[in-house]
Amino acid sequence: AEEDENTAIPLTKDTKEVRQSLGGAVSEAKWYVAAVRRNREEICRKQLHESGIEAYVACQKETHVYRNRHQREITRIVIPGIVFIHVNENQRLQVLKDNPHIQFFLTNKAAQSNSYGRHPFAVIPDAQMDTLRFMLYHAEAPVSFTAEPLHLGDHIRIIRGQLAGLEGAVTRDANSTHIVVTIDLLGSAMVTISPDDIEKMHKQTSQEEVVITL
16 A cells, blocks of 8 residues: 555655655745644645645644553644645645635745735745654654744754654753754744753754744
8 A cells, every 4th residue: 555645754864855856846846834624634635645746734643541541543633724735836826726625825924025915925944844744753752833932942963762863952841851843934843852862962043933824
């Protein structure tokens, strides 16, 4: 059976080269952010996949334990109401027309508007999408997502475990340490990690607050 692209192990190191090898039409594609009706994220993604469009729902597999100790694996959507769609401009217009679950595409309110007062559509860099997919696929602890600005600290790299190689900023509270990965225009994904599994990198990262009005 064909492996589902939303749950397949994301390519992080060679993603750019793979996409370029697929031809010019793919190289023009960008990751747009589509707002969809709640509880329709996966249906929307599957329909896009069936029509040959690359799409991604930010979700994480978890094991739910019931009172009778029965366990069942479930898929939790980390960013509800959002589907990331990798298309060029012509394809974006077409999927908006053809897919009934897509309400609209998010725009970047922080960017300069054109002569008609319209802001450009929000686009997520490929590298940030690859990092988000890697984090959600490999994280053993639940990943949370917040649209609130976070006060980020030292830039770190995870050196062991399923998330080895992932880079981000570290925050701490009284009881735990978290790694935060910022996704432009949307917010930050955060997961709890062990302090023994990280190393500090010799650079600092800053937080830029970009606001999207839904």
